[in-house]
Amino acid sequence: MSQAILEVRRISGHAGSVPGVGVRREFEVCKLIDTTTCIGCKACEVACLEWNGLTFSKTTFNNSYQTMPDTQWNYWNLIKFNEHEREDGTLQLLMRKDQCMHCEEPGCLIACPADSAIVQYANGIVDFQQEHCIGCGYCMSGCPFNIPKFSPTARKVFKCTLCVDRVTQGLEPACIKSCPTGCLHFGTKPEMKALAETRATQLREVSGFENAGVYDPSGVQGTHVIYVLHDASKPELYGGLPKDPHVPWAVSLWKKPLKWIGNIAIVGGLLGVFAHYLRFGPKDAPPDDETSQPAGAPPRSGAPDQRSRP
Secondary structure, X not given: OHHHHHHHHHHHOOOOOOOOOOOOOOOOEEXXXXXXXXXXXXXXXXXHHHHHOOOOOOOOOOOOOOOOOOOEOOEOOEEEEEEEEOOOOOEEEEEEEEOOOOEOOOHHHHXXXXXXXXXXXXXXXXXXXXXXXXXXXXXXXXXXXXXXXXXXXXXXXXXXXXXXXXXXXXXXXXXXXXXXXXXXXXXXXXXXXXXXXXXXXXXXXXXXXXXXXEEOOHHHOOEOEEEEEOOOOOHHHOOOOOOOOOOOHHHHHHHOHHHHHHHHXXXXXXHXXXXXXXXXXXXXXXXXXHHHXXXXXXXXXXOOXXXXXX
16 A cells, blocks of 8 residues: 555655554544545445444445445445536536544534543544443534434444554554555645645646645534545535534534533532521421420310320
């Protein structure tokens, strides 16, 4: 795989070391997907299933080369196809590898109420810890890319982990290892961003794609999975890739200002109880019925007269 990447570097004129070699958890990692060189072979789909021990799902034919309509809880990586009619009347087959984007500001992590169920490592990888997942599904509503999927059997949520077990050992993700065309690259974020910009410049100046560019949305503070697109001005053409993704405002409102307001209200209530105790002291319990009656008084209505018993 290193030879293939070196060849791509030679053609594009990009200088630097081979990405992915020695990249471990302490580096800010990134996956680069060059949609302009993807051939839709789906080798990455199979590699993802095999490495993560996922079962093969039933495919759905919908007049497309696409394996199924969307990713699933046990199908984390999907090549999306779209036949796009260009302005000159010709058809262009746009393909995109759909998976978790590993956002710098992950909406799934912001929305999750369970401690340690979702973690973000120093290298940017966002990982799910299913043993701590409570199955609430809030992470699904917080993701602007519609990635986390709920398993009705396990009652947990799953998604791509960017092969964090491989990356920890200095290896590249399984999907990248299987790619035969050099469409997928892996390394540090600055290195992959530079490689992507070089490729986008080549597409604009040599191949005639005037709007070619890099997809690394700032709405989520950037992602650790970036794309090179033929037309970066219309990312929606690539399987519904959002143009300007943001964490939903309701999630941000609930987990940020409302959470702090709720915490302040709780603290205020405790302070009020303590102040009441200091001002008025403890509240005495009301006396029992027997002790509240004066000596020698007749029993209350409905109460048995103990004196009438033999």
